Amino acid sequence: MGYINHGSMSAIGIIFPVLAALSLAVRMYGWRHHSPIFEIDDILVVPAGLLTIAAGVALVIGTQMHIISEHSEAASTDADSAKLGKFEYAFWMGHVLAIGFIKLTILFLLRRVFKGRIHRTAFDYSNWTLIILVTLWTLVFLFFDIFACGTTPQASWESWNSLRKNCIDTFAMQTGGAVFSWVLDLAIFVEPLVMIRTLNMNRKRKIQTSLVFLCSGFAVVAGLLRMIPWIQLHVQDITHPTLRILATTFPISDQQGIISIVLFWTYMEIGVGFIVSCVPRIAWVLDKISLDPIISKIRSFPSNASLLKERYAHRRVDESEQSQSPWITMVRTKTSSGHRSDEDVELATAKNHI
Incomplete structure (x- = not known):
């Protein structure tokens, strides 16, 4: 499977939860010592962080239980397939909520910085439009993930034939969700860079602020790398004996290998996105801390x-x-x-x- 193995899956399942916990700790320090009130993004970041940590822990547990990060073997049983299906079913629901809360955290943070004080501006309209679209994306695809197989969710993990016959086209559903999510990432990335020029600050501070918000470009790249495997899975013929995903070829029967590479890049988007959502606030807290005594x-x-x-x-x-x-x-x-x-x-x- 190349770079997708026990080590890499366990690594991201440990590194991002640790970074998420540290980010929340820094924000908590900022709330206590430097911020007079809670803002909406300060509230939304809590479930976003908890879901990021929970998803990482799930990856580590799934890896240690040999549910993911391996190849499906010819001797794999229906029980092994069911474990993978149940894990995947729970993870997709959690990933929609995590990504939704992360995007909303960033958008409400941008409102704190750029919203109009006296009358509504173009930013207010664009920002509220993105907030509504992200909310709808979260609710719609959460509903699809839960009820993809109607009132019989077990059909999604009983067998491959059951998934294809009793459920909607999950490949098309996940592909649509990934593409729409990436378009939203791109809009969230561009929005602050356009608005920074309107701030009343000198050129040096504008450059520093731009560098902070440019970090969201990492989330755009992570979202792109999650979107590509879903598009490749959707456009390729599943009756063909092999599938090619991100320059890696898998036998069509290797369900564990195919799902593992998609899970890997999905969690990369979650982890990177959460860190990006915390960078502006962490930079603000560090800027408030005086280093003169040290x-x-x-x-x-x-x-x-x-x-x-x-x-x-x-x-x-x-x-x-x-x-x-x-x-x-x-x-x-x-x-x-x-x-x-x-x-x-x-x-x-x-x-x-x-």
């Missing part, structure tokens, strides 16, 4: 070290003097008092005897 401590470290070294040297000298002070005091006392020592008395007595 820099001053780093700069004062050499002087503190030299001061400690001098104190240590003085302490060694003092200890040396204290260790010799009883003998020095004795000698000084004897010399200053004018009395001779016992050795001097004995020497004088010997001279008298001579």
